[in-house]
Amino acid sequence: xxxxxxxxxxTAEAGIKKPxxxxxxxxxxxxxxxxxxxxxxxKIKGAPVKLDIxxxxxxxxxxxxxxxxxxxxxxxxxxxxxxxxxxxLAAEGLGIDEDLVFVCSTGVIGTPLPMDRIRxxxxxxxxxxxxxxxxxxxKGRARTSIExxxxxxxxxxxxxxxxxxxxxxxxxxxxxxxxxKGSGMIHPNMATMLCFIMTDLSIGKGLLQKALKASVEKSxxxxxxxxxxxxxxxxxxxxxxxxxxxxxxxxxxGYAAFRKALDQTTGLLARMVAADGEGAxxxxxxxxxxxxxxxxxxxxxxxxxxxxxxxTALYGNDANWGRxxxxxxxxxxxxxxxxxxxxxxxLKIVEKGMSMGKDxxxxxxxxxxxxxxxxxxxxxxxxxxxxxxxxxxEQYVRINAxxxx
Amino acid sequence: xxxxxxxxxxTAEAGIKKPxxxxxxxxxxxxxxxxxxxxxxxKIKGAPVKLDIxxxxxxxxxxxxxxxxxxxxxxxxxxxxxxxxxxxLAAEGLGIDEDLVFVCSTGVIGTPLPMDRIRxxxxxxxxxxxxxxxxxxxKGRARTSIExxxxxxxxxxxxxxxxxxxxxxxxxxxxxxxxxKGSGMIHPNMATMLCFIMTDLSIGKGLLQKALKASVEKSxxxxxxxxxxxxxxxxxxxxxxxxxxxxxxxxxxGYAAFRKALDQTTGLLARMVAADGEGAxxxxxxxxxxxxxxxxxxxxxxxxxxxxxxxTALYGNDANWGRxxxxxxxxxxxxxxxxxxxxxxxLKIVEKGMSMGKDxxxxxxxxxxxxxxxxxxxxxxxxxxxxxxxxxxEQYVRINAxxxx
Numbered sequence: 001x002x003x004x005x006x007x008x009x010x011t012a013e014a015g016i017k018k019p020x021x022x023x024x025x026x027x028x029x030x031x032x033x034x035x036x037x038x039x040x041x042x043k044i045k046g047a048p049v050k051l052d053i054x055x056x057x058x059x060x061x062x063x064x065x066x067x068x069x070x071x072x073x074x075x076x077x078x079x080x081x082x083x084x085x086x087x088x089l090a091a092e093g094l095g096i097d098e099d100l101v102f103v104c105s106t107g108v109i110g111t112p113l114p115m116d117r118i119r120x121x122x123x124x125x126x127x128x129x130x131x132x133x134x135x136x137x138x139k140g141r142a143r144t145s146i147e148x149x150x151x152x153x154x155x156x157x158x159x160x161x162x163x164x165x166x167x168x169x170x171x172x173x174x175x176x177x178x179x180x181k182g183s184g185m186i187h188p189n190m191a192t193m194l195c196f197i198m199t200d201l202s203i204g205k206g207l208l209q210k211a212l213k214a215s216v217e218k219s220x221x222x223x224x225x226x227x228x229x230x231x232x233x234x235x236x237x238x239x240x241x242x243x244x245x246x247x248x249x250x251x252x253x254g255y256a257a258f259r260k261a262l263d264q265t266t267g268l269l270a271r272m273v274a275a276d277g278e279g280a281x282x283x284x285x286x287x288x289x290x291x292x293x294x295x296x297x298x299x300x301x302x303x304x305x306x307x308x309x310x311x312t313a314l315y316g317n318d319a320n321w322g323r324x325x326x327x328x329x330x331x332x333x334x335x336x337x338x339x340x341x342x343x344x345x346x347l348k349i350v351e352k353g354m355s356m357g358k359d360x361x362x363x364x365x366x367x368x369x370x371x372x373x374x375x376x377x378x379x380x381x382x383x384x385x386x387x388x389x390x391x392x393x394e395q396y397v398r399i400n401a402x403x404x405x
Numbered sequence: 406x407x408x409x410x411x412x413x414x415x416t417a418e419a420g421i422k423k424p425x426x427x428x429x430x431x432x433x434x435x436x437x438x439x440x441x442x443x444x445x446x447x448k449i450k451g452a453p454v455k456l457d458i459x460x461x462x463x464x465x466x467x468x469x470x471x472x473x474x475x476x477x478x479x480x481x482x483x484x485x486x487x488x489x490x491x492x493x494l495a496a497e498g499l500g501i502d503e504d505l506v507f508v509c510s511t512g513v514i515g516t517p518l519p520m521d522r523i524r525x526x527x528x529x530x531x532x533x534x535x536x537x538x539x540x541x542x543x544k545g546r547a548r549t550s551i552e553x554x555x556x557x558x559x560x561x562x563x564x565x566x567x568x569x570x571x572x573x574x575x576x577x578x579x580x581x582x583x584x585x586k587g588s589g590m591i592h593p594n595m596a597t598m599l600c601f602i603m604t605d606l607s608i609g610k611g612l613l614q615k616a617l618k619a620s621v622e623k624s625x626x627x628x629x630x631x632x633x634x635x636x637x638x639x640x641x642x643x644x645x646x647x648x649x650x651x652x653x654x655x656x657x658x659g660y661a662a663f664r665k666a667l668d669q670t671t672g673l674l675a676r677m678v679a680a681d682g683e684g685a686x687x688x689x690x691x692x693x694x695x696x697x698x699x700x701x702x703x704x705x706x707x708x709x710x711x712x713x714x715x716x717t718a719l720y721g722n723d724a725n726w727g728r729x730x731x732x733x734x735x736x737x738x739x740x741x742x743x744x745x746x747x748x749x750x751x752l753k754i755v756e757k758g759m760s761m762g763k764d765x766x767x768x769x770x771x772x773x774x775x776x777x778x779x780x781x782x783x784x785x786x787x788x789x790x791x792x793x794x795x796x797x798x799e800q801y802v803r804i805n806a807x808x809x810x
Contacts, residue, residue: 042731042734043735044731044733044734044740044742071727073727073731074742074755075759076757108727109727109730110727110730110759309805312801312802313806315802316805318807321479321514321515322476322478322514322515322636325479325515325636326447326449326478328449329447329450330448332448338481352481353481354479354481354515355479393802394799396713396717396802397717397799400713400714400717400718400721401718401720401721401798
């Protein structure tokens with residue numbers, strides 16, 4: 001994986017998660033970077049989210065310090081003091097302005113951060129990203145890989161999530177790399193989700209924010225696991241300009257290439273987050289097409305993707321399309337029962353609102369597939385929208401019944 | 406249980422459900438009754454629902470024929486022909502006008518009714534409610550009890566649901582009795598739910614409809630299991646006037662007593678439906694008080710009651726109040742984190758948005774309780790609303806993954 005120039009990573013274990021698991025990560029850019037962010041719409045926001053929302057106004061960042069295992073949400077005044085201290089300690093260790101450090105926390109809500117255990121680790125983290133000390137002199141590589149950083153921000157994720165793309169602007173290579181974590185409380189606007197995107201592109205903060213917002217809208221705002229919306233969702237991007245391209249404008253030749261690479265990066269991560277939904281065994285793409293309006297397409301797809309009954313049926317390898325009709329009907333969109341066609345992958349299972357008698361074939365398709373595409377054609381108009389989700393399993397219940405124990 | 410005068414029941418086994426389980430029920434009033442109904446808001450409606458919506462305009466009913474195991478939804482033109490035929494056969498057997506027969510079906514969506522097995526049972530059902538043949542000559546009671554009828558309309562319900570109340574109007578006893586079934590797709594407006602209410606009250610159809618609507622609003626529209634809304638939800642009431650009271654007007658002395666008895670009846674059944682949510686181990690009452698508006702109170706309570714994360718935590722005996730805060734925050738209502746108090750039963754677990762450190766006590770309370778009351782005080786205003794729900798378990802997933810297998 002090609003890492004954008006000037007970015008290094010380090011991780012540490014502060015004992016916030018279970019012993020033996022890294023739970024602190026630091027991402028550092030050797031140059032201060034243009035920065036943009038998109039944050040949870042939940043009215044209850046973690047202290048780090050509040051801090052980052054205030055700091056992102058400057059449009060500049062140089063480091064992100066993140067911990068997993070504790071979200072630092074509903075922790076009152078002390079929670080904000082802790083978030084500020086995490087940033088300050090990292091800034092001291094890195095020798096940079098503390099306003100350039102962003103803080104992200106994910107995990108349990110309502111428990112104070114164990115700062116006594118976190119504090120001593122932060123200087124160690126800062127040393128780890130120092131190019132002088134962080135590069136393995138034998139292999140010539142940073143000692144901490146981007147995968148290590150992705151692993152350190154995991155909570156109930158089952159695998160670390162990374163993605164990278166590169167593109168060229170007038171012969172110069174520009175790189176994008178990103179990490180993300182899921183995997184419960186995943187719902188449009190956004191998800192229990194952290195995503196940190198790094199690029200060596202040279203671009204102004206305003207345009208960076210615009211591009212990020214559009215990209216999140218098409219990726220992380222199109223996935224759902226359980227309909228719950230986290231208090232910690234944060235997507236941050238840092239663009240440090242080390243690729244050496246002339247500062248990018250919206251009219252620049254390379255802007256479309258950047259947008260495409262950014263969308264591919266966020267799209268890949270969103271797909272991983274949906275596939276790694278808590279307890280999931282299947283990735284499910286719900287495409288509603290033929291809708292009268294774009295909003296109808298989105299609401300219809302979201303209603304299907306959020307229906308526990310649809311998701312448990314798919315887990316049970318049962319193409320119980322009646323529940324899809326139910327979910328469409330309850331969404332309140334314009335629909336005529338006798339116009340609805342439904343496809344499981346390419347198999348038409350419902351025509352004009354009625355069964356095609358394909359239960360057995362559909363069951364076989366479900367049994368052999370880890371990725372399912374449900375297509376609903378409302379035959380009411382030209383609009384379509386897609387949402388990614390996963391199936392709903394006993395394991396989801398177990399994970400969330402036992403989360404704090 | 407005191408049955409309103411003039412109502413009799415019969416049940417039969419048509420092999421729609423598994424062998425050995427009754428799946429047809431007939432409720433008969435010896436006099437044509439004033440009738441009212443409330444139906445699902447889902448845009449996809451079963452054929453029987455469409456038929457009943459048309460018939461209820463007359464405000465008169467004399468019989469309800471119901472089957473479980475198959476909802477007769479998304480079954481096209483044949484579905485409507487089948488619903489009409491069920492009513493006609495029942496009417497023939499009973500010797501009454503077919504427009505006075507209402508049809509309700511609950512169960513799987515999208516599969517045609519097995520009319521070849523249902524048809525021959527309907528005359529048998531009609532014979533069963535005939536007072537001449539239906540009364541056990543030895544015991545002097547109807548052979549089929551109201552519990553039997555309640556059992557015959559069960560799908561994944563684990564127990565039959567019946568309730569009855571009586572009250573007096575100028576010395577005359579008036580009786581109300583009702584049966585209901587749940588237990589997935591349970592959500593306000595309404596539930597995967599059938600409820601049939603019988604009373605011997607004398608009342609006009611307009612006032613009956615008004616009373617029923619108000620009563621449903623406070624009972625079945627205040628429960629949720631999984632946020633899904635069925636295509637078959639139906640509440641019907643028949644009032645045959647055999648109590649002999651002077652026809653009731655809104656200004657009548659007894660109207661308040663009737664409303665109270667009706668609300669108690671629907672309230673009891675709604676509580677049973679929530680407690681018997683698929684896979685549920687706990688009944689959960691979510692009270693949001695101190696809200697700025699009534700709508701905020703309801704939306705806040707619904708968001709908590711529908712959150713899979715809250716419901717799995719309660720299943721795991723974990724008073725994970727951070728998830729309650731998350732659910733409040735995502736609901737979009739007016740909220741200030743530092744004003745929120747949360748109680749588990751009478752134990753205050755959150756004060757001013759922060760933990761009271763009562764996790765262990767709360768865990769014990771949860772472990773020993775089958776009924777949990779969560780009270781959230783937003784401290785923003787005078788409004789409160791309550792919603793009933795249940796916890797969310799592996800068993801819910803299993804039931805719904807295997808429903809059609």
